[in-house]
Amino acid sequence: MAVDPSAVVVAVATALGGLVQGADLPAQVKDQATQAIHSFQATSPAANQQVDSVIGMLPQQMQSPARQVVQDAANAVQSAVDPYLPPPPPPAPAPTPVETPPPPPVAAPPVARTATEGRDIADVPFVGDLSRTVSSLDAAFPGANLAPIGSIAVFVPWFNKAGALCDGIKAPIIAALYNAENGFRYGPTAPVSRDGARGPGQFMPGTWAKYGKDADGDGKADILGVADPVMASGHLLCDMYAQIDEWKKQGVVKGDTLDLTLAGYNAGVEAVRRAGGMPNGAPDYEHQTKPYVKRIRESEPVFAAILAPLSGTDGSVGGRVVEAALRYLGLPYVWGGGNINGPSNGGFDCSGLTSYAVYSATGDTLALPRTSETQWNIGTEIPMSEARPGDLLFGNWQSGGPGHVAIYIGNGQMVHAPQTGDVVKVSKVFDGMKVRRIL
Known part of the structure; x- marks a missing residue:
């Protein structure tokens, strides 16, 4: 070919x-x-x-x-x-006949299946290209416009450290800002903006001269590195946050302090003061600064979900369940796919993913039943307000029980394999879901 x-x-x-x-x-x-x-x-x-x-x-x-x-x-x-190159996944076998044949892959209500097959939101056989492996995280985190997970991981320890400098600026915000700035690109090939801003934090020379320090002890303040720009961004953001908070107390500016701080990072803090709040009017403010702030705030929960497992969470079994599931972000949904050993036929369905994640996280000691209905019988139901990472979330309730199961990440987010034509992804917790603690 x-x-x-x-x-x-x-x-x-x-x-x-x-x-x-x-x-x-x-x-x-x-x-x-x-x-x-x-x-x-x-x-x-x-x-x-x-x-x-x-x-x-x-x-x-x-x-x-x-x-x-x-x-x-x-x-x-x-x-x-x-x-x-990695070996391609094996070709998909023909769907196994079931007691009640599934409908064709069009909008259709769920159908009953046998206990060995799993049961998800869309109970139809997977049709599509099973040769596809993990896709970009854009599908796994819809609307987030993410860089590859490997590019993010090297920054995580420094995001956590910078996110602890002050109360107003947290690690997920800094991560979302770096994603918006240049997609975590660093080193000699990191792009330079049209205005001359450099490195993953996109620092102008004057700002770097003030905030650029040797954070990792390698003997130099490297604007193109990882540690030094992240810590510089943390200190700059904290300083701006405190300044804007003081201006708000004086009645000089109005608006959400964090939003205005992010606007200051993009347009300069004096632009916030001159506008008395969010910079507006000029084309750059309307078409760059405002969308920049909106994008960062909207992706903040996504980065909170990413940073938790990459940071090792608290070392709990629940954290390991989340981490195991996130390894397969972007893998296709496959009806009846996956088990305690990992994906099968090119992917996972919802209960296949939870089966694998729990078995992997518990050192191969806890094997869940294979379907969402039977998994609901394991553990203890708890209020949603008490949910913690690794708990199972159940939804799509029908006469036979839940038709969908997901894994709670935290911050109102879950990782799951939704339905045919979709991929393993992070989403907001659906309305009406119930929580079961199995660990």
């Missing part, structure tokens, strides 16, 4: 990433190598365009042979990296 140049770039990056992560290397060396691979992979969208442009400059009679040469080279590279 023909392989285009951009696909080769992605394949090479994937292969290199696997080799780096599997090698016995110091953490710092791995981080540097991973950053280089991310930068290389970022060139893939332009690869085809660049090749086409060059070929287009050749005489007409040479263009067809040139394209063949490029294709042959692409195929050769693909063959070379194939041994290092």
